[in-house]
Amino acid sequence: MSEKKHRVSRRQFLTYTLTGVGGFMAAGMLSPMVRMALDPALEATGDSEFVAVGLGEDELTEEPQIVNFELEIEDAWYTSEQPRSAWIYKDGDEIIALSPICTHLGCTVNWDANEDYPEQFFCPCHFGRFERDGTNVAGTPPTRPLDVYDVEVRDGMIYLGQINQRS
Numbered sequence: 001m002s003e004k005k006h007r008v009s010r011r012q013f014l015t016y017t018l019t020g021v022g023g024f025m026a027a028g029m030l031s032p033m034v035r036m037a038l039d040p041a042l043e044a045t046g047d048s049e050f051v052a053v054g055l056g057e058d059e060l061t062e063e064p065q066i067v068n069f070e071l072e073i074e075d076a077w078y079t080s081e082q083p084r085s086a087w088i089y090k091d092g093d094e095i096i097a098l099s100p101i102c103t104h105l106g107c108t109v110n111w112d113a114n115e116d117y118p119e120q121f122f123c124p125c126h127f128g129r130f131e132r133d134g135t136n137v138a139g140t141p142p143t144r145p146l147d148v149y150d151v152e153v154r155d156g157m158i159y160l161g162q163i164n165q166r167s
């Protein structure tokens with residue numbers, strides 16, 4: 001057998017090398033996309049995790065107070081901090097954390113903000129109203145209650161988790 005048959009030409013060498021590098025890069029880019037396609041649980045999972053809101057259990061009152069916090073949202077390409085808020089208060093032994101997003105068209109509700117409707121959440125956009133427990137007041141535009149967060153207390157501090165829709 002002649003030595004010539006075992007030689008790899010410069011052109012072949014470059015072809016093999018570039019094909020290898022190209023394939024490696026393509027696999028690196030495609031694998032997160034394939035994982036996302038095959039496993040929907042890998043989609044933005046930030047809302048399922050509990051986040052500290054910087055409020056101690058002993059700071060809670062029966063009067064709803066607003067807390068602002070940041071939620072880390074991860075997707076296939078990057079992680080971002082997104083602002084969230086909750087109206088949080090104590091109801092006997094229970095801790096209630098309500099979303100401030102009006103269930104009519106998404107404006108922000110405020111507690112005890114309209115003197116005609118004391119002790120209610122009031123939405124200034126179309127005068128939507130909610131009771132203290134988040135129930136929508138009949139005859140106002142919202143047709144379902146305010147959403148509620150899962151709540152946990154860890155070492156005396158309040159953590160909020162997934163947000164839940166009620167009907």
Ligand code: FES
Nearest residue numbers: 102104105123128
């Ligand atoms: S958005 Fe709140 S009442 Fe319409």
